[in-house]
Amino acid sequence: MTTKRVLAVDDERFVVRMIEDILREGGIEALSASSGEEAVEKARANQPDLVLLDWMMPGMSGLEACRVLKVDPRTAHIPIVMLTAKGQASEEEAKRAGAIDYLTKPFSPRKLLQLIEGYLAL
Numbered sequence: 001m002t003t004k005r006v007l008a009v010d011d012e013r014f015v016v017r018m019i020e021d022i023l024r025e026g027g028i029e030a031l032s033a034s035s036g037e038e039a040v041e042k043a044r045a046n047q048p049d050l051v052l053l054d055w056m057m058p059g060m061s062g063l064e065a066c067r068v069l070k071v072d073p074r075t076a077h078i079p080i081v082m083l084t085a086k087g088q089a090s091e092e093e094a095k096r097a098g099a100i101d102y103l104t105k106p107f108s109p110r111k112l113l114q115l116i117e118g119y120l121a122l
Contacts, residue, residue, distance in 0.1 A: 009039040010054040036060030055084035070098030
């Protein structure tokens with residue numbers, strides 16, 4: 001079985017480190033980015049199996065990055081899960097942008113890993 005790769009994107013380094021630890025504990029390769037622009041570059045270059053994308057970041061927001069990834073033929077197939085502190089009303093907007101799911105911060109590490117494993121079909 002090939003190791004699955006997940007790109008974790010958040011402008012808060014401690015959040016990215018926490019997600020990286022969760023992924024590694026689940027046997028999943030962790031890639032990271034700290035901005036929407038970097039997320040787009042890394043997704044194009046590394047073709048992760050899933051992207052965890054923070055909504056609110058300076059510069060290109062996660063929502064904008066999601067839209068860019070979904071219209072690019074090189075990355076349109078990659079599932080995206082939005083991570084955010086925004087309320088439930090934003091779930092519809094995330095899905096319209098192309099995200100397959102939406103997880104509100106703070107989240108439990110166990111719930112995040114279960115969600116990821118479900119989408120990766122581990």
